Amino acid sequence: MAADKLPTRAQDFSAWYNEIVSRAELAEHSPVRGCMVIRPNGYGIWELMQQALDRMFKETGHQNAYFPLFIPQSFITKEASHVEGFAPELAVVTVGGGKELEEPLVVRPTSETIIYSMYAKWVQSYRDLPILLNQWANVVRWEMRTRLFLRTMEFLWQEGHTAHETEKEAEEETLKMLGVYRTFAESYMAMPVLTGVKTDSERFAGALRTYAIEALMQDNKALQAGTSHNLGQNFAKAFELQFQNRSGELEFAWNTSWGVSTRLIGGLIMTHSDDAGLVVPPKLASTQLVIVPIFKTDAEQLTVMETAEHVFQELKAAGIRVKLDDRDSLSPGAKFFDWEMKGVPLRMELGPKDVQNNSVVIVPRILLETEEQPKPGKKQKLFIARPALKERILELLEKLQTQLFQNALARREANSIRNVTDYGEMTQLVERDAGFIYAGWCGSAECEAKVKEETKATIRVIPFPEFQSASKPSHCLVCGNSSKQEVVWAKAY
RNA sequence: CGGGGCGUGGCUCAGCCUGGUAGAGCACCUGGUUCGGGACCAGGGGGUCGGAGGUUCAAAUCCUCUCGCCCCGACCA
Structure with a gap:
């Protein structure tokens, strides 16, 4: 396992x-x-x-x-x-x-x-x-x-x-x-x-x-x-x-x-990316959707592969970067793990049952909040009827792209701390990797250097108005003199 | 450049202390059974142990030198 x-x-x-x-x-x-x-x-x-x-x-x-x-x-x-x-x-x-x-x-x-x-x-x-x-x-x-x-x-x-x-x-x-x-x-x-x-x-x-x-x-x-x-x-x-x-x-x-x-x-x-591997947004994924065929008997293999090939051609014609994983040396389960590690946005599972129902199963690489939610502990699996396939896939790729941005934005906001005025507090925030720390700065290179020396954090940017805090900081976080501008501190790569 | 660690089939590593001529798992190849969340069985190919020198009847193993890599501290997209 x-x-x-x-x-x-x-x-x-x-x-x-x-x-x-x-x-x-x-x-x-x-x-x-x-x-x-x-x-x-x-x-x-x-x-x-x-x-x-x-x-x-x-x-x-x-x-x-x-x-x-x-x-x-x-x-x-x-x-x-x-x-x-x-x-x-x-x-x-x-x-x-x-x-x-x-x-x-x-x-x-x-x-x-x-x-x-x-x-x-x-x-x-x-x-x-x-x-x-x-x-x-x-x-x-x-x-x-x-x-x-x-x-x-x-x-x-x-x-x-x-x-x-x-x-x-x-x-x-x-x-x-x-x-x-x-x-x-x-x-x-x-x-x-x-x-x-x-x-x-x-x-x-x-x-x-x-x-x-x-x-x-x-x-x-x-x-x-x-x-x-x-x-x-x-x-x-x-x-x-x-x-x-x-x-x-x-x-x-x-x-x-x-x-x-x-x-x-x-x-x-x-x-x-997450603990299951890479996650690539659809717009930058060289494979946006991978088809994993599933079958037991030779007869099943024949019909499943035939359907898979049709689906492949249909999606390819729609401009989707699609791949048909026809490797016969790996079990379907192994392929699931493989493509998750490689970050492919959508996986299609296509087996005898799906062929019979004229539908497919789509598993998005990340949880899509816009779709039907899975039972706790289960993967989100979306059943899609063949006639609507192309449109639904394009829609899901778009939704996944949006969802990724929203997730990342929410994470950044949750890890942005504004109006920090106490140097001791700032030190502790940096210590526990709190994220972007917004504070006032007098504009002197000395204060900047002192913080870098003592905490390893640097001024990442003097943010444009759109990113500035609602209330302007009045004093420099470091020396306490009046603040010239709000800056964003963080440890950096 | 300072501190720590490591070089053994493609990969991860055991063997080294207590020398006796190389082993495991994964991967790979062949055949069969499998296949809706990491399959199994059988058979098989592949390394001379980073490099050089030395000790010894005999070195992956001991000694000397050397090269390279990784991790941690001073610069940077």
């Missing part, structure tokens, strides 16, 4: 996460320390993420391009705070073709420098602006401690890089793309996020301002899921990205950059 269970989230969250990544065959460690091999199940999620995001980028006027992996070392050093920020985590190539290189090449940790050096060649006039490009690429950052998807030395991402005529336009772009990330997180990943500004200490190296989307994982640690930077004219100045403005004067362009990475897959896992 109960063979080979996952460690539970309550027992050991980190072991639970690792086991899911491994058993759902999402990824594994490569022979090189800190790098990962993304297996088809994991890459399938990434491909669907890419498709959705790429469409959204195009809809907002961006085009894709590709810039090289190698960056001259001197480029990185041109923007002062950029070097400082990235120097410790650079991989540098010093030998090529058996010869020592005249100038070492940095393996891109991000591409601002090479991209803006090229933009400088392309721009003369305000008429050449804006430039709105994105690239899908891999980047390398020499990390000390790695976790699959959450932090690896090489990861896949997308980086948007734009150049604008005015500061206002750049700021609008930065916020627009943050909005795109938020929409993507909420409606595709079913992952609620806070939006807001990063403090100076968490700002991107070289940016004027960094905005982020922040999500709360099931262990109540925060995950920075995407960032959008207003770079001001910092890189334009470093790379002489200038244009002649409408009154004929030479001016530096205004840049933005924004990115999300394969880290999102880690966020997806830690947002929805």
Whole structure:
């Protein structure tokens, strides 16, 4: 019977996460320390993420391009705070073709420098602006401690890089793309996020301002899921990205950059999955429905498989990503466990009884509150008549997507503590992993550093108005001076 | 880089202390019986024990060196 269970989230969250990544065959460690091999199940999620995001980028006027992996070392050093920020985590190539290189090449940790050096060649006039490009690429950052998807030395991402005529336009772009990330997180990943500004200490190296989307994982640690930077004219100045403005004067362009990475897959896992395994929202599931045929005799096998094949074709034609599990080496029960571990949103059980009744049994991966509730301790099983099948499946996929978001939102809200005014209380909250802690802040880096030092919690974000508490905090949680703004504290990945 | 642990069929691990020439479970292959929540029986394939050196008649086991990995502490999407 109960063979080979996952460690539970309550027992050991980190072991639970690792086991899911491994058993759902999402990824594994490569022979090189800190790098990962993304297996088809994991890459399938990434491909669907890419498709959705790429469409959204195009809809907002961006085009894709590709810039090289190698960056001259001197480029990185041109923007002062950029070097400082990235120097410790650079991989540098010093030998090529058996010869020592005249100038070492940095393996891109991000591409601002090479991209803006090229933009400088392309721009003369305000008429050449804006430039709105994105690239899908891999980047390398020499990390000390790695976790699959959450932090690896090489990861896949997308980086948007734009150049604008005015500061206002750049700021609008930065916020627009943050909005795109938020929409993507909420409606595709079913992952609620806070939006807001990063403090100076968490700002991107070289940016004027960094905005982020922040999500709360099931262990109540925060995950920075995407960032959008207003770079001001910092890189334009470093790379002489200038244009002649409408009154004929030479001016530096205004840049933005924004990115999300394969880290999102880690966020997806830690947002929805449970002690039975991975849970993937329908919009990102490379298999949305799996058909498990059930039969005893040869005669039953014949009719069941025939029906299964019909159903398969019907759903496929309806645009549903469906799979027919015709493996004959596993019992149906074993297949149930297998697909639950892999997070497939809907399972169809199809046996002789169903064929006879001209219906099917659907078992959703998570409990759907909108459907008939199961008896206590039982799985939710929905009996669906064949004639209504296609419509019902599409409806259930949609409901499951919605339910996931609502569950995650309810969990985040239940683990958001507002109006914390006492530092001792805050310490205790952090200690017992209470979640997002809202409190006042005087704006000083000292207070921020003190909390990080003493509790390991950091300011995740200075939230946008929509996320702020009804009553504004009056004093800084740490020093007691008057509060400049409300901030959200949490331990983070 | 500091502390802890580990390298034995594809995977998880036993054997090492008390040297005698490699074993279990899972997975895999073949055949049969099974199949509505992790099937069973029978047969079978596969490792020279991270690497190098040493001690010994004999090394997975003892000694030396070495490489690699994992976990915990200082950076980060």
